Amino acid sequence: MTTKELEDKLQARDIHPTAMRLLVLEYLIGQEEAISLSDLESHLTHSDRTTLYRTLKTFREHGLVHQIHDDSGNTKYALCRDDCTCSYPDDMHVHFYCSRCEKTYCFPHLTIPEMDLPDSFEPTYVNFVVTGTCPSCAS
Amino acid sequence: MTTKELEDKLQARDIHPTAMRLLVLEYLIGQEEAISLSDLESHLTHSDRTTLYRTLKTFREHGLVHQIHDDSGNTKYALCRDDCTCSYPDDMHVHFYCSRCEKTYCFPHLTIPEMDLPDSFEPTYVNFVVTGTCPSCAS
DNA sequence: AGCAGGCATGCAACAACAGTGCAAAGTTCA
DNA sequence: TGAACTTTGCACTGTTGTTGCATGCCTGCT
Numbered sequence: 001m002t003t004k005e006l007e008d009k010l011q012a013r014d015i016h017p018t019a020m021r022l023l024v025l026e027y028l029i030g031q032e033e034a035i036s037l038s039d040l041e042s043h044l045t046h047s048d049r050t051t052l053y054r055t056l057k058t059f060r061e062h063g064l065v066h067q068i069h070d071d072s073g074n075t076k077y078a079l080c081r082d083d084c085t086c087s088y089p090d091d092m093h094v095h096f097y098c099s100r101c102e103k104t105y106c107f108p109h110l111t112i113p114e115m116d117l118p119d120s121f122e123p124t125y126v127n128f129v130v131t132g133t134c135p136s137c138a139s
Numbered sequence: 140m141t142t143k144e145l146e147d148k149l150q151a152r153d154i155h156p157t158a159m160r161l162l163v164l165e166y167l168i169g170q171e172e173a174i175s176l177s178d179l180e181s182h183l184t185h186s187d188r189t190t191l192y193r194t195l196k197t198f199r200e201h202g203l204v205h206q207i208h209d210d211s212g213n214t215k216y217a218l219c220r221d222d223c224t225c226s227y228p229d230d231m232h233v234h235f236y237c238s239r240c241e242k243t244y245c246f247p248h249l250t251i252p253e254m255d256l257p258d259s260f261e262p263t264y265v266n267f268v269v270t271g272t273c274p275s276c277a278s
Numbered sequence: 279a280g281c282a283g284g285c286a287t288g289c290a291a292c293a294a295c296a297g298t299g300c301a302a303a304g305t306t307c308a
Numbered sequence: 309t310g311a312a313c314t315t316t317g318c319a320c321t322g323t324t325g326t327t328g329c330a331t332g333c334c335t336g337c338t
Binding site for chain 2: 067069070071073074075088094096099105107110113115116117118119120121122123124125126127128129130131132133134135138
């Protein structure tokens with residue numbers, strides 16, 4: 001993906017494109033799985049942890065990435081699709097956490113069924129993570 | 140609930156009943172919501188954090204409590220029902236996390252629908268947390 | 279009763295992660 | 309060029325999860 005395309009992707013979400021943010025976005029696009037802050041940190045070794053943290057925070061606030069809380073206990077991040085609004089029940093999908101390799105996968109095609117919550121519980125977001133063994137670890 | 144009944148509850152799960160464990164169990168039974176280690180710690184002020192941590196760990200390993208990872212990022216615990224085996228898809232239910240008061244509720248009556256995972260992804264457990272606003276915070 | 283072994287508890291310490299404050303550097307725009 | 313604002317980097321803090329080790333308690337055997 002060209003720099004121009006990356007810039008457009010940021011601007012579509014009203015995020016001011018900077019060198020740092022382009023690098024982070026490029027890394028996110030290249031990932032199959034959801035990544036943690038540490039993953040990002042060990043990939044972009046010359047950048048500061050705080051900056052990466054704040055970059056992800058900005059991305060999240062502008063709906064470019066979503067957060068996942070899996071059984072590992074720490075936060076992971078994954079790119080949203082272009083038209084995603086990150087709202088329940090339309091734009092939410094299932095995630096899979098492999099307890100062996102500790103990777104977290106997005107399953108965008110598996111949308112989350114609407115649940116019949118008790119009265120006055122107003123949903124805005126859903127964290128749905130199936131834990132188990134992924135194909136690479138099953139063998 | 141009498142001490143005897145609490146002891147029985149522990150023994151039914153093959154957990155050696157001690158004073159500490161009875162106190163923790165009693166507290167868990169009295170809670171509407173899932174609790175964090177810190178909650179427990181601030182209730183049982185005279186006990187050590189490590190002991191409480193290991194008590195919850197023991198309870199979890201014996202299927203007496205289950206863990207929930209909500210949007211707050213930290214682990215919460217809640218009692219399982221007597222016949223619960225904590226396995227997907229039968230014994231798993233939906234949780235609700237209120238982003239205002241940060242409480243996490245169990246909805247044992249809302250079981251989790253079986254998802255049609257891609258080939259070779261083997262599920263064992265599910266973490267399903269709906270985030271939003273609870274009745275007390277909605278008004 | 280006395281003792282040995284095993285489990286539970288408490289203390290200390292550590293690593294990882296999340297988050298904040300502040301100052302320096304970079305960018306934008308007049 | 310310079311002022312205002314944004315972004316980045318550094319230093320530091322607090323919390324949580326976790327482990328190691330020493331002590332204490334309970335149990336069962338002699």
